[in-house]
Amino acid sequence: MSFTPASILITGGAGFIGSNFIHSFLxxxxxxxxxxxxxxxxxxNLKNLTDVAENSQYRFVKGDIGDAxxxxxxxxxxxxxxxxxxxxxxxxxxxxxxxxxxxxTNVLGTQVLLEESRRHWQSxxxxxxxxxxISTDEVYGSLGDTGFFTEETPLAANSxxxxxxxxADLLVRAYHETFGLPTLNTRCSNNYGPYHFPEKxxxxxxxxxxxxxxxxxxxxxxxxxxxxxxxxxxxxxEVVLKTAQPGSVxxxxxxxxxxxxxxxxxxxxxxxxxxxxEPGENRQLISFVKDRPGHDRRYxxxxxxxxxxxxxxxxxxxxxxxAETIDWYLDHQEWVADVTSGTYLTYYEKQYGxxx
Ligand code: NAD
Ligand code: TYD
Numbered sequence: 001m002s003f004t005p006a007s008i009l010i011t012g013g014a015g016f017i018g019s020n021f022i023h024s025f026l027x028x029x030x031x032x033x034x035x036x037x038x039x040x041x042x043x044x045n046l047k048n049l050t051d052v053a054e055n056s057q058y059r060f061v062k063g064d065i066g067d068a069x070x071x072x073x074x075x076x077x078x079x080x081x082x083x084x085x086x087x088x089x090x091x092x093x094x095x096x097x098x099x100x101x102x103x104x105t106n107v108l109g110t111q112v113l114l115e116e117s118r119r120h121w122q123s124x125x126x127x128x129x130x131x132x133x134i135s136t137d138e139v140y141g142s143l144g145d146t147g148f149f150t151e152e153t154p155l156a157a158n159s160x161x162x163x164x165x166x167x168a169d170l171l172v173r174a175y176h177e178t179f180g181l182p183t184l185n186t187r188c189s190n191n192y193g194p195y196h197f198p199e200k201x202x203x204x205x206x207x208x209x210x211x212x213x214x215x216x217x218x219x220x221x222x223x224x225x226x227x228x229x230x231x232x233x234x235x236x237x238e239v240v241l242k243t244a245q246p247g248s249v250x251x252x253x254x255x256x257x258x259x260x261x262x263x264x265x266x267x268x269x270x271x272x273x274x275x276x277x278e279p280g281e282n283r284q285l286i287s288f289v290k291d292r293p294g295h296d297r298r299y300x301x302x303x304x305x306x307x308x309x310x311x312x313x314x315x316x317x318x319x320x321x322x323a324e325t326i327d328w329y330l331d332h333q334e335w336v337a338d339v340t341s342g343t344y345l346t347y348y349e350k351q352y353g354x355x356x
Contacts, residue, residue, distance in 0.1 A: 002243060003242050005081050007035070007081055008080065008081075009035050009037060010022060010034055010035070010086065011065050011085045012065075012088060013034075014048060015044055015090070016048075016193075016195050016200075017134070017191055018036070018087075020231060022036060022049060022052060024231060024238070026052055030057065034057060035061060035078050037074060038061075039087070045344045046347040062348060065109040066109045067112075068112050071113060072116045075120040081128060081129055081130070082129065082132065082241060083113060083132065084132045085133050088105060088106045089102045092159045092162075103164050105164075106165055106167070107168055114181065117131050121181060121182070128182075130184060130246065131181055132183075132184040132185075132237065132241050133169060133172040134186055135168070136188065136189075137189050137253070138299065139155045139165050139187060140154070140156060141296065142156075142158060142296035142297045142298060143297070143299065143300055148302035149187075149299070149301055150251065151251055158296055176246065176247045184247075184248060184250075185249045186240055186251075186252050187250070187251050187301075188233055189254065189300075190226065191227075192227055193230035193324075193325055194230070194332070197339065198336060203329065205264060205268075209267065214286075217261060217264060217289065219288075220261075222259050223259070223260050224258065224259050224299065225260065225263075226253050226257050226299050226300045227321075228254035229314065231316070232254055233252060235315075236250075236306065239311075240310065244310060250306045250309075251302060251306065253314075254301075254321075255303070256318040264286060265283060266322065270322070271326065
């Protein structure tokens with residue numbers, strides 16, 4: 001199966017993973033046009049995309065995936081032949097304090113995109129089409145000490161975030177089964193790397209260590225996550241988009257299971273030497289705090305289907321990826337300062353004038 005997109009609609013491309021994907025996809029596919037539809041919530045940062053903003057193959061549209069008329073007009077105007085759908089509310093802790101927006105964006109927003117994609121695909125504007133839903137291993141729930149999530153693991157989401165992603169994944173499946181829409185669905189483990197919003201564990205640790213602030217560890221710190229470098233994720237998405245059979249689901253993982261406390265210690269130690277602090281100094285910032293309600297104990301991905309069917313494997317080890325990521329944050333402290341001060345929220349006006 002081979003598919004070469006000519007015009008992609010990317011949703012949520014101003015966020016962490018979407019912006020990394022835009023960088024790599026534009027570099028690998030200079031002939032493909034990209035339209036980035038992003039509402040610029042607190043998680044959207046146009047500074048992630050300054051080096052592609054002038055690329056003639058790239059266009060930014062500020063808007064909501066739930067706006068059917070806007071989505072329909074982009075699909076037709078740009079002759080879109082692939083939708084790569086990243087846009088979401090993505091932070092588990094926020095879904096506990098305010099679940100409603102997660103259902104609105106992640107479930108209802110995905111339904112609008114699917115419906116407009118179906119109409120567009122059934123018109124004669126494009127001959128071939130793909131809808132790629134970017135999802136998470138969190139839809140499978142939590143593992144015990146052993147075992148891995150495969151694509152056949154039943155969905156058993158535990159947080160409002162993962163429940164909303166599971167709902168969206170089932171709608172994607174339904175649009176394939178019911179209407180034949182050529183959908184693809186990837187489910188990946190925890191990403192890390194450049195442009196990661198500093199509310200998530202790894203960038204939060206780096207930021208707090210630099211500023212000598214406490215490092216909050218939920219519960220006993222023994223929860224396990226399986227870490228995937230965001231550039232490995234981007235390369236896997238490209239492979240799935242171009243070569244997977246419509247209707248298929250693929251797990252994406254980096255074979256990097258780590259207990260939270262081991263990551264915290266590693267990041268502390270790497271920053272001791274980079275910040276010229278005493279060995280062990282940063283570990284004194286560790287602070288065990290009340291556990292997250294419904295905190296999934298362990299995630300671990302079996303990505304062998306992706307390797308066996310499509311030949312994809314991750315390139316980063318966690319040790320190489322985390323060192324590079326720490327160096328990226330040290331080299332981009334202005335990016336972090338703009339996020340923590342809120343200055344990044346003014347980039348749309350600076351670049352494009354008043355918000356519509
Ligand atoms: P993010 O929070 O960094 O970015 C989300 C982007 O979506 C932002 O730019 C935001 O402005 C935009 N957005 C939100 N609501 C929108 C709406 N209604 N209309 C248009 N744009 C909207 O998220 P991320 O970490 O880059 O995650 C991207 C996707 O990958 C999500 O679907 C997430 O569920 C999935 N995922 C993320 C991880 C991870 O570790 N970060 C792991 C597995 C899956
Ligand atoms: P997070 O980055 O929020 O990703 P997710 O919850 O989607 O896996 O958290 C990663 C792990 O780190 C998770 O087990 C929760 C834990 N964690 C902390 O211990 N302290 C923190 O301040 C944060 C944000 C997360």
